[in-house]
Structure formats: structure tokens, C-alpha cells
Amino acid sequence: MPTPHYGQPRYRVIADALRERIESGAIPPGALLPTESALIAEFRVSRGTIRHAIAALREQQLVVTDHGRGTYASSGRPGSGIDEDSARETRQRQVAADTELAALFAVEVGTALVEQQRVSRTNGTVGTVIRTYRMLRAKQ
Amino acid sequence: MPTPHYGQPRYRVIADALRERIESGAIPPGALLPTESALIAEFRVSRGTIRHAIAALREQQLVVTDHGRGTYASSGRPGSGIDEDSARETRQRQVAADTELAALFAVEVGTALVEQQRVSRTNGTVGTVIRTYRMLRAKQ
DNA sequence: AGAAATTTGTCCGTATGTATC
DNA sequence: AGATACATACGGACAAATTTC
Numbered sequence: 001m002p003t004p005h006y007g008q009p010r011y012r013v014i015a016d017a018l019r020e021r022i023e024s025g026a027i028p029p030g031a032l033l034p035t036e037s038a039l040i041a042e043f044r045v046s047r048g049t050i051r052h053a054i055a056a057l058r059e060q061q062l063v064v065t066d067h068g069r070g071t072y073a074s075s076g077r078p079g080s081g082i083d084e085d086s087a088r089e090t091r092q093r094q095v096a097a098d099t100e101l102a103a104l105f106a107v108e109v110g111t112a113l114v115e116q117q118r119v120s121r122t123n124g125t126v127g128t129v130i131r132t133y134r135m136l137r138a139k140q
Numbered sequence: 141m142p143t144p145h146y147g148q149p150r151y152r153v154i155a156d157a158l159r160e161r162i163e164s165g166a167i168p169p170g171a172l173l174p175t176e177s178a179l180i181a182e183f184r185v186s187r188g189t190i191r192h193a194i195a196a197l198r199e200q201q202l203v204v205t206d207h208g209r210g211t212y213a214s215s216g217r218p219g220s221g222i223d224e225d226s227a228r229e230t231r232q233r234q235v236a237a238d239t240e241l242a243a244l245f246a247v248e249v250g251t252a253l254v255e256q257q258r259v260s261r262t263n264g265t266v267g268t269v270i271r272t273y274r275m276l277r278a279k280q
Numbered sequence: 281a282g283a284a285a286t287t288t289g290t291c292c293g294t295a296t297g298t299a300t301c
Numbered sequence: 302a303g304a305t306a307c308a309t310a311c312g313g314a315c316a317a318a319t320t321t322c
Contacts, residue, residue: 009309035287046311051288059199067288068318104259104269129244130201132214133269149290175306186292191307207307208299 011052014043018053022062022073033063033071101133151192154183158193162202162213169258170268173203173211214270233257241273 008016021027034042039050054071057063065071095115102109116132148156161167174182179190194211197203205211235255242249258270 011309037287048312049310052309055195065288066318068286068320070287070319101269129241129273131271131273132204133271151290177306188293189291192290205307206300208301208305210300210306 010043010045011049011056014039014045014050014053015056017043018057019060019062022057027073029073031073032069033073035070095133097133105133105135107135150183150185151189151196154179154185154190154193155196157183158197159200159202162197167213169213171213172209173213175210212268235273245273245275247275 018027018033022029027033033039033054036047036050036054039053040047043050054063054065058065058071062074063071064074094112096110097105097107097113099109101113102111105111105113114134116134117129158167158173162169167173173179173194176187176190176194179193180187183190194203194205198205198211202214203211204214233255234252236250237245237247237253239249241253242251245251245253254274256272256274258272259268
């Protein structure tokens with residue numbers, strides 16, 4: 001099979017499926033995810049794609065992987081039981097330029113800019129929020 | 141060639157080398173990193189290893205990658221004051237938390253946060269504006 | 281204690297798709 | 302349209318940590 005990644009790439013589809021199992025409780029916190037081999041068989045993709053999907057979950061700190069052991073669903077927090085719906089780690093949206101951004105980019109106030117927001121947590125608590133602003137890509 | 145990854149894996153060695161260039165100012169904020177092809181030639185490793193290294197930097201939010209364009213250095217960090225022109229573009233101030241920031245940091249709306257703003261220019265024109273928010277007391 | 285099996289980690293090479301220049 | 306550059310996906314091979322026998 002060639003590699004036409006129409007729509008969503010497969011690793012992301014797989015990552016979403018696994019995230020769904022974790023968030024629905026099908027794979028409770030602390031439990032092992034299926035092994036890479038099992039996921040390869042289930043989704044019929046190569047190992048690299050499975051590892052890519054798991055890496056994406058790891059980036060979102062939804063799982064933890066131990067060499068030689070396996071990948072565990074992240075253990076929420078012992079005792080707390082309920083976890084707020086955690087904000088997305090990264091998000092992208094369009095915002096209107098405030099006066100300062102407008103001055104920097106040399107555009108009118110209110111011009112649409114792309115804002116990318118990244119949240120980094122340390123031990124579950126938010127450490128920093130980074131917002132990056134760019135111009136919309138205009139053809140050059 | 142087998143794959144003896146004695147000591148540090150190569151992708152991490154490469155990631156460290158690139159991080160060093162960024163933090164030293166050799167690759168200033170906003171500048172493009174060498175292309176994957178160039179890095180392949182320089183370090184004499186496969187493309188996958190280069191991409192692994194860059195993915196590690198991306199995880200640390202030290203770089204940002206644009207499809208078809210390249211990978212940009214995102215933000216150096218203080219300590220190596222080589223970029224004087226970009227230093228003037230850096231500003232720090234206190235701001236009141238908006239509703240979203242307040243939710244992320246789990247504080248009251250209006251709580252004072254530290255906002256650090258960095259402006260990256262490419263050929264004189266503003267490329268990106270990065271605003272980083274932190275709690276006041278938190279050390280990082 | 282030791283060997284084998286299991287499981288994740290690293291690395292390579294190739295091919296093709298998609299976005300940008 | 303062509304060249305360049307990053308993205309996705311496959312397959313194979315060997316290394317390292319853990320568990321099992």
C-alpha cells in the first residue's frame with residue numbers, strides 16, 4: 001500500500017482511538033495498553049505508525065512508557081478520582097490583533113492573526129502558557 | 141551497520157548539538173535550522189534519526205516546524221546574551237489573568253501573571269510574537 | 281543462576297504524499 | 302511546472318530492559 005494520508009493520518013486516528021479507551025475508562029489509569037505487537041495486529045499498520053501514535057499520547061502525558069514493560073495509562077491522581085476535563089495542550093485559533101500586535105505586524109487593529117497556544121505542565125500543574133502570534137499566510 | 145547505541149542515542153546527541161546552537165545564538169530565534177537533508181549530510185545518519193532529534197526539540201518547544209518550509213528556532217533562553225537586537229525586542233511585564241489564563245493556572249480572574257514577550261524578525265519584518273505567561277512566585 | 285521469550289528502544293533504507301518556494 | 306522540504310508509512314535489523322521459565 002502506498003501512503004495516501006487523506007484526511008487524518010493513521011497514527012492520529014489510532015492515537016484518538018486509544019485516547020478514547022483511556023478517557024472512557026476501558027483502559028483504566030495504571031493499566032497497560034495493548035503491546036505494540038497487539039496494536040499492529042489490531043490496526044494492521046506498521047510498528048512505526050503504532051509508535052508514532054503512542055508518542056503522540058505520551059506528548060499529551062496521557063500515557064507513560066517503560067522500556068521492556070509496556071505503556072501505562074497515566075494514573076490520573078490517586079485519591080482524586082475525578083479529573084476535570086483538562087484543557088488541550090496545544091490549540092490554534094484566529095484572533096483579532098490588539099493595538100500592540102497590530103503595531104508590531106504593521107497591520108490594522110482587528111486584523112486576523114493566528115494564535116497558537118501551548119500549555120506545559122509540571123506534575124500536573126500549569127507551568128507556563130505560551131502564545132505565539134503570526135500573520136495568516138498570504139501568498140507571496 | 142548494526143545499531144550500537146552506546147551511551148547516548150544518536151538522536152539525542154544531535155538534539156543536544158542543535159539545542160546548543162540555538163541557545164548559544166548561533167541559530168537565533170526565528171531563524172531556520174538546517175534542512176533535514178543538510179543535517180543528514182552533517183551527522184551522517186538517516187532521516188528518521190534527524191526527525192527524531194527535531195521531534196525532541198519540538199517537544200521542548202525550542203523549535204517550530206512548518207510543513208514545506210522548515211524548522212524555526214523558537215526562543216533561546218537567557219544566559220547567552222549574543223542576540224542584542226532581539227534583546228531589545230524582549231519585554232517583561234505583569235498582566236491580569238484573563239478568564240482562560242485564570243482557568244489554566246487555577247487562579248482568580250485578574251490575578252497578576254508575568255508576561256514575557258519576544259519578537260522575532262526575519263529580514264526586518266516581524267515573523268512571530270511569542271508571549272509566555274507564568275505565575276509570579278513560581279521559579280523556573 | 282541462567283536462558284529464552286517478550287516488549288520497548290534505536291537506526292537504517294525506501295517510497296510516496298503534501299506544502300512551500 | 303519544477304525543485305525543495307517536511308509528513309506519513311512500510312519493512313527490516315539489532316539493542317536493551319523486563320519478565321518468564
